Amino acid sequence: MTIEQTVEIPASRRIYIDLPSQIPIGTARIAINILECPCANEIEAFSDENEATKFTTRLAKRMMHEAW
Secondary structure: OOOOOOOOOOOOOOOOOOOOOOOOOOOOOOOOOOOOOOOHHHOOOOOOHHHHHHHHHHHHHHHHHHHO
């Protein structure tokens, strides 16, 4: 089954999806493909190295927590 929808990505970078009732309850594999994205010069970057370090540290901690 393929579900396709155009969404606005908010500043929080969080999106929520409601699945159709036809999808059975249980384990499933879900893939998200970003088909379009802005050019590199339009992407908001980190203001400094310290901000980038804080972000990557939070991301690494979250990934380690989710792996357990």
